[in-house]
Amino acid sequence: MFEKLFGTSDGLKDMLPKVRGQYIENVKLAKYTWFGVGGPAEVLFLPKDTDDLKTFLVRKPQAVPVTIIGGGSNLLIRDGGIPGVVIRLDAPEFSKITFNGTEVTLGAGLRNADLKKELIKRGVGGLEFICSVPGRIGGLIRTNAGCFNRSVDEVLVKAHIMNEWGEVYEVGAEDFNFKYRSSMFPDNWIVLDVTLKGIESKPEEIQKIIDEQAEYRKAHQPINKKTAGSTFKNPEGLAAWKLISEAGCKDLKVGGAEVSDMHCNFLINNGKATAEDIENLGEMIVEKVKEKTSITLEWEVRRMGVKK
Template identity: 40%
Template sequence: MSTLTETSPGAFEVQLGTGSFTIPEPDGKLTANAPLAPLVWFKSGGVAGLLFEPASAEALASFLRSLPDWVPVMALGLGSNLIVRDGGFPGVVVRLGKAFATVAAIDATTLRCGGGASGILVSSTARDAGIAGLEFLRSIPGTVGGFVRMNGGAYGSEVKDILVEAEVVLRSGERCTLSLADLGYSYRHSELPAGAVVTGATFRGRPGDPQAIQAEMDRISASREASQPLRSRTGGSTFKNPEGHKAWQLVDAAGCRGLTVGGAQVSEKHTNFLINTGTATSADIEALGEEVRRRVKANSGIDLQWEIQRVGKEK
């Protein structure tokens, strides 16, 4: 359990696990032992030692500078691609709120986006500005910060195809701007340092007709609705597609469609999705994923790699 105690005007004593430290009162909302299950799509998992919702990028930088080096930090967006283990996250979870949910066109083909802006907001703003090439973000249930960290992609496009630069607050509290090359992108991976928080990004598309852009967004939405269990408690695509293969086909061929562990189930609709049927713990979900990996390896010889991030401690 964590505690947050005001020791004097403008100062707090924090007990986090077995360690303690003093910090100045941050500009934003700071909560001890904050439940994370309501904030993630799987609706499972433990608490955050501290949950911080900063008022601005400078407030975040100042807060991170005040933390001891031993305190782990994790950014949380919409929680769509995440398993928070049942023992919770023992450090600080940073969640970017409305102050970071901004998108604005800065020229005929370029958008400046806050790290908390959703894919729907980014793609819709691009449509209204006549900027094509960002339609695929409509299909990714997350925020700009997560897209940048994971090189998010769908329907043949990835963030690396549109990113100009990203504004980042490092774990040390240093604010910096990283170029596309700095991020070292590969498939669903970047070299963004641990504990860094993406507070904004600049995306560049190409000139397009708003009606044609909307038609492409509608096509993507209809395709997702037809093929994915969008109305379930899920975490999106569970495993990365191995070179030359589709993860869902490997899972299906291994006989895992509908497989269950506790309250967790492999989706009948799309076998690269795991579902919380209502009673699953995070341990159930992770154990199901590992069983799927074991069966796929036995059937095809291929080692599936997790795409969903798994964080925190086991209970």
């Protein structure tokens, strides 16, 4: 495990400000990630609402590092865990949904999947692709997630973010400088809510698109396995899975980490993998693809924390 930043037994929690939410010490983060691996958070903070989050950021000792996580569906948290405070927006206050015509404002803690029934009820279409992406709204924006030839930057109207000093700003899509599966999003910004623009649509049409997209995923991706989705970004004009396949990586394994036989850009924890197994397998693939094609694959999965 990491060297605790603030001494041994009860160091860090005692230095943190009084909040209305919850601090939990030494929480295993594996259960908060889709890969099911990862060491502990020194402290996990679950703020009660935006004001509580602000109080924490304003009053915490400056040297305490803060990491925000969402649904953990794009994360490889290393076996040594994450030093400092990890924040998750689990409180109901962060999961609100408010419609204004075909625009919808969503709390950053909302699970993408929970948007589905509201879109159908309101007859707001154009946002169906979001419902099939695992994870939550904050992570969706941060990663500029997309699928079925759509991405979230196309539908983003504005977002409220909180910076490391607890100040809240309204920002537009242009402030994020979105690129394919990434943005110039500063690491110290926390997304609080986002407003997306949809279009008028018939409930049965929305339902049909959502069902078709869910079926497609089921047929083409190992969605019921311990994975974090596409491991590597597609290099411009190329498909990462094709490069991985052509470099002979389809049957590679390291410890309990394997390449998915359903989609070779997905890595799988077979139940016994450590984060190190998964990271080493990924790096082995990067090397082999480079040897074969001179292309260096870039990780799409976000690696966090320290090695054991």
